[in-house]
Amino acid sequence: MRVERIRNLVGGIIAIVVTGIVFLVPFIFILLTAMKPREEANLLEFALPQTFVLFENIAEVLQVRDYTVVRAFINSSILTVLSVSVMVVLAAMVGWTLQRRKSRWNGLINMLVLAGLIIPPAVVPTIYVMKGLGIFATLPGLILIEIAFGLSFCVLLFRAFAATVPKEIDEAAILDGAGPIRLFFQVAFPLLRSVIITVIVVQSVAVFNDFAAPLYFAPGGDNVTVQLSLYNFQSQYFTSYNLLFTDILLITIPPLIMYIFFNKQIVSGLTSGAVKG
Amino acid sequence: MIHSRKKSKRLVIGASVLAASLALAGCSGGDAGEDGAVKLTWYMGAGVPDDIATAEALAAAFNESNDDGITVEVDASGPEGVEGDNLIKTRLASGDMADLLWYNSGALLFALNPDQQLLNIQDEPWVDTLNDTYRSTISTEGGTYGAPVGNAMGGGILYNIDVFEAAGVEVPKTWDELLDTVKTIRDSGVDPVIQSYGDTWTSQMTVLADFYNVLGEDENFADEITANETTWQDGAGLKSFEKLQQLADADAFNADYSTLLFDQALTKLANGEGAMYPMLTFTQATFKQDYPDSNIGFFPVPGDSAEEVGLTTWMPSSVYSPAYTEHPEEVKEFMSFVASPDGCAVIGETRGNAGPFVVDGCEMTGEVSQIVSDMLPYFEEDKTKPAFEFLSAVKGPNLSNFTVEVGSGISTAEKAAGAYDEDNKLLAQQLGLPGW
């Protein structure tokens, strides 16, 4: 028994060291460099900062190019909040109806939903459609795009969890005279609370981190997002690594917060395919 | 059921938050209309600092001098490189471009489809004062579109005079002499040629600056390319690619050529860590400003004979305006300022005397740097020819990648020239040129 305990302890320590080197060193490097002043940061050393200027760096990054980073954060926040909230409601409606309503169209709809996960979006035709609708290179247009691209994943989760809501509750509500809207929003929606949180958290991280969609569909100017602004600023920062890594640090904070508070939901949402297949 | 009132309250609050954010989102892209004074925005992407300084100086001078209440504001917020170019094309096409736009002349301009997208200013009086060669690079059959925001410049080899002296070498007058120079300098312990593929556009310089010699061999090369009557791989242009390959084969480059950036390359040259750097002469302003103690000279890419050395020239970039601008008259007034002796004076002050102006009546005054004075004789003796992109619209967008491949030893001159031909074919077909 004791041998096993020691083995577990030793194994654990080895694992901590190895994972520390492989997984933590890059993040520590980001943090260290973000704390240094310019000359020290440009040395790119893995060493503690001699002068701690993290907050000055943050202030400077936020002011760069007329507060572009601040605007980018505002844009990304609006984008995330709006697209995820609409996505959740719409996908829940679809997933709920798919699971409840028996129809011969279900097979086709399921296939279309799966297509959304597999098929890469056809970018230039999408730009073409957006231009036709007058929403290209606008934030509302990008919001609609994120919704369109995110629906499939959400629908899958909602469909799976709709099965956990007993039909008796439906029937009770219907007998009480509830129409479909009241049935859904006032009865089903609250019961799907846990999966709603999961979807919101997972999709918020995904939309916040999205790079390709803003790059293609809202390339810049006033509606730049945080990922795009970091990418665009690379060349500008090459003599100021402290600012570059401060920007990366700032971008990492929102998902980090999500992870700390909603760890369980994120993990369950992303691994839900594992057991059921 | 009991919770329904709470739920609906939550829904209402949620819905109003959504509505408010939607309103915010809709507003965030809009421009507040201004009454009274007209404000023109000049978009130029996040490019070369010299360019931004020039734009701001021109804007400031114009704002001060004009009495009609027009102000010009420079917007240098965009990205560089492929993204920057893409953004410009996107914004132009989607009707989202600012009133003024800084962009190249020549082939790159034509790729923007100026007849349809840009404001035609061919009837403006100052258009006749423009140098003919320059004018052809901002005009199509359908009109003229820009005003120059810089000087004509040369493309060739910048070199560190002190390093040359220390190694005991002279400015080479033929390409073979240059290869010998490379060897001597390498033996003396200095990197002969600096390359900076961290900024891929710089990799094209050797090939592009050789164009005077290409035209020397086949003076109709540009037109033949446009008409699809010859190719880079089979025609006089192949030699330019071969020159780059010869440099690569001769181990002439710095060890960190693959990641070095343009600004870092200038630093290296100024510090004597490298002897030569194929580049344009607009860099003379950077050397004067940031490395005043450095001793940098310039010579054109040599050809086969010492008597036939000539300069490949670049036309300056220009300021354009989208066809749908809301203030065409104000734009024209600004352009007229730019293309006047006053505008030239501002340009001259900001960029230093970087090269001849392309507007009649504008002269360089005062000191010129070593680089410029090395370049001027070629203008005076009329031994200049414009670079390829100013004589033909068929400049495929991928040249810099092909030259990176040649310089890095990934590809050969012949293969790269062939690949460039294929790239050009795509462009020519996309532009709808006849004969392709």
Add this chain to the structure above:
Amino acid sequence: MTTIEKSRKKESALRRPRDLTRGAYPGWFYLPAGVIYGVLFLLPTVVSFYFGFTRWNLSSAEFIGFDNFVTFFTQERLNRGFINTLIFGALTSVAKVALGLLLAVVLTSGIFARGYLRAVIFFPVLVSTIGVGVTFKILLDPFDGLVNQGLALIGITGPGWLTDPNLAIYSIAFVDIWKGVGLAALIYIAGIVAIPSDYFEAARVDGSNAWTNFWNITLPLVRPATITVVILSLIGGLRSFDLIWTMTSGGPGFASDTIASVIYKQYAAGYYGLSTAGNVILFVLVTVLVLPIYLFLNRKSKEL
């Protein structure tokens, strides 16, 4: 109410749910999502199959047959992307499966600090890909980067990870694996944890050791997780763009281009028809590769 009326009401109440069911879940619930999804995703995909065969400049399209596809597969700067996509997809999914399973087995054993370890390997999954790309681009710099400096400490001269044309795509694949293996591991952990302990009890009685446990019990029973990991990482790997674009922009030259970056480059150059043809090729590639694997793996699990 009389008994008869009560029973009649009960009857109709029993009957009503079935009829009401249809009404309670109306088809128009699909509509809002369907419109957005249809217009902004399905429509462009369908339309891409036309425009891929044209020379297109958004205002007019000229039908040119298979020219774009021929160009795509004959021009070296373009077909490089195709090969790289296959390499990248295969490499990253195999690595994520193998490493993910290994990590999951370790992290479901009695090892010390399991919770912390799981958190550490999973965090990169949530971080911005651009942030990771920029960071590793700097860490992998051949001269100033931490990786090569670290290697120099033990006497190895590190290569140009992102600047050697033969190495670039593999370096990027490594970073992609670094970022994604945590998710694979967590999926596997969920799968392993779901295996009823009776199996292991029975095996212990039969006198098995850790290796036979793994081979005969764990591996077959985590098949659903394997399917998920393979499919997810294959789809992601074949479509990968963000990391490649940030780290090398497909360079040096075209050495690390994938179909996704080729699509972008053609779009940026204004070759809209060619770019769309690239999209069609990617669509076909992903479908042709993912669907059979999905069916194959699923069928095998049914046999179990």
